[in-house]
Amino acid sequence: MADARTRRRGYEELGLFWNPFGTVEAERWSELIVPRLDLDAVATQLRTSRLAVVFRGHMGRGKSTHLRALHTRFPEAPFTYLGPEASPRTHVPAAPVCFLDEAQRLAPRLRRRLYRQVIRAGARRGPERSMGALALTSHEDLRPELEAAGYTVVESVIEGLSEANLRTIVDRRLRWAARPGASLETLRPSLADDPLLARMHARFGDDLRSIQGALYDHLETLRDREADREHDRKPGERVEAQV
Amino acid sequence: MLKPKCDIHIEFDRTVRRFAPGEPITGAVVVSVDAETQCKALPLTLGWSTHGKGNRNGKQVARYNLFSGTWSPGTYRYPFNLPCPVSPLTYHGKLLNVDWYLTTSADVPWALDPKARQDLWVLPAQGSPFDLVQGESEHVENSAAGKVIGVIVMCMLGLIGLIPLGAALATFSPLMIVFSLLWWGVLGVIAWSVIKPRVAKSVFSSFDAQVQRTSAAHLAVSVHYRTQKRVNMITAKLEVEEVVVHGAGTNRTTHRELRYSDPRPVMVNATGQQHHQFAFQLPDPALVGFSFGASDNDLVWKVVLDCDIEQWPDLEETIPLQVRPRPVASLGGYR
Structure with missing residues (x-):
């Protein structure tokens, strides 16, 4: 392959600006997703109740996409992604509404501490103590520990x-x-x-x-x-x- | 009552939207409305963005407001004249693309903002002069703490591996033998991948490689080394490669695509002190792309040296290169 490959053309001849199946900017995910549940309704519940919404499913089905699309409705809320190389002791910032991708990678003890911290952060927001919500993706069933911490759990299995x-x-x-x-x-x-x-x-x-x-x-x-x-x-x- | 219609598009003064750095980009934003329409702002932005298989990256470098006020029914032209940016240059590859865009949107109260986008190519003329320098070495030394932790982990895995090994030897259980073989096999592969480069280099008492640009279109790579082992062959390769990282969730993956490769093998079959010179014809960067580096998106120029040593692991050394268009002093830049 000693010849310099010619410059590839853009996508104009195909009627496109770019390859539609390439990577999408995070802020556009909300527009492109075809959600399996009403994300606006979930967002309202996250704002008003002690809710934990958990997206579960196999790799490549769209758990993270759903979580990111939901996060665009909460631009001020921290979003933490725990990659394969992330330490189970990674610091996850707590806030009244907290987003955590790949929650199963966080050590169970730190997860339980995070649940408590989110509830405390929510309580500081108003006297009715109705805030303090989590949005997570996980391969594992986190329902028992979330319910034990006092959350109402909405689980959405992304499959099919x-x-x-x-x-x-x-x-x-x-x-x-x-x-x-x-x-x-x-x-x-x-x-x-x-x-x-x-x-x-x-x-x-x-x-x-x-x-x-x-x-x-x-x-x-x-x-x-x-x-x-x-x-x-x-x-x-x-x-x-x-x- | 029908909603008022507001169409917006971007026109360039020339049909071929290719601009050289510093050249003026001229054209107009054309707005057509069929009813009285209030517009809070009509910003025109110039920015670049990567697209393809890697996570997107980009930057807006200029923003101008072309209009604010009320449009009566009719067509309006808002001319623009912007200097063409210097970098990054437009690049179209397989996994990585870099494009410049002009975008505009009319901020119309209580309505969806009409938007328009046009892309443009930022490229120096083909055959323009360019600079080539040897980049920083990619070789990263692990920290002392990292090395100690690595050794401890490997020792622990080795100690744990003694359990199935002992059980296999004591009981001759086929299950234990298979498990033990698997355990030690995986451990061996990991250990070998870590120590192989060191083992390969250990037979050289000296090894030095330098690149030098001998003319506008030629590159020379000089390799000096001394070894007691017989070196069968050395191959120097000039390569241009796209390296992008894609992913969120569980799938953060690095993808690579070789855009250009020029291998130059040399038969050596000798020991002792050696000197080899490799001459390369440089491809035109306007064709294969200039060096580009942004988070998760890179176009990498490099020379890879591959030494085939007799009855010894091969040595692979990489010399990164930076290939940039020669800056023109008179060009202003966006800040």
Whole structure:
């Protein structure tokens, strides 16, 4: 591969600004998510009661996406993500409403202390002691310890993905990345038609993360094809893309 | 009563939206309204953003308010004239893309704000001069505390591993033998990955590699070393690689994509003091991309040296490079 690969073209020929199945900015997750529950209602409950909402499910199903989408409704609330390398003794800042991604990675003793600290932080906010709420993702069942700490627990198991739901998610992504003048009706057939989504659904089931990864690669292949077509039209001018 | 309609779009004065650093970016924001519409602000922003497989990164570098007041029905043009930013440069790869955008949105009370976005390419002319310097070494020495902890952990795992080993030897239980083999196998792989680079380098009494740009389009890599072991072959590779990190939740993953690779193998078959020189033709960075580094998104230029030593682990050394467009003194920058 000693030849310098030519500069890849942008996504203009596909009617897009960027690959719709690439990474999304945190503040956009709220717009793109197709939630499994009414996040606005959950947000209201988090503001007004001693609630713990727990998103559970396997990897790649959308637990963290739901949690982040919920967090956009609480920009002032701390959000802590405990990565695979995070210490079980990581300091998690307490607040009247507290967000914790991968809560099972925190040591049980520190989790219980956090539950108490959140309730105390909530109590300082008003005399009715109705605040003090948690939003978590977890692979483990945290309900018993949350209930023991005095929380009402709402558990949402993120699993299962219908083809119709997948279509909705993909359409939102396409709209997000579309250039002016490119409509869903024109983008769908060329980029992500129903037979393609059916194949993806059959292959990956409800593993949305894997489906998005495969769709990302599919779009990159289409982009290469456009670049090759351009190359065939204007030999020797492949590098100089007309933006 | 129908809601008043407010359309907004960005036009450039030229059809090809490619600009060189410092060049003026000119055009207009065009607003069409079909009823009297109040506008609190019409900001125009210039910023860059990464997109692709890595976590997104970006920055807004300029923001101007083009209008505030009331529009009567009609079409309005708000011209803009901005200097083209110097860096980062537009880059389109497979995992990593860097794009510049002009965005605007009319702040209309009690209505969804109409928005518009246009992308533009920021690139020096093809064949423009560029600078290449040897970057900081990627080799990171572990702290003394880290080393001690590592040794303690490995010793503990070794001690724990004695239990199934002892049980396997005492009972000859197939389950215990398999478990013990697995335990020691995994431990061996971990230990080997840690000590391999040190073992490989231990046979060299000296090893020095330097890069030098010999002309605008050529790079020379000089390698001097002394060893008692026979070196079969040395391969120097000039590489350009996209390295991005994606993920939240349980899936924080690093992805890599090689954009350019030029391997130059040299048969050595000798011991003692050696000197090798590798000559590379530099690819045009306007084609393969200039060095870029932002959180979770990097385009890395490097020279990788791979020494094949007879009956010994291979030595791999990486020399990072920084390739930047040559700065033009007269260009102003955004702060």
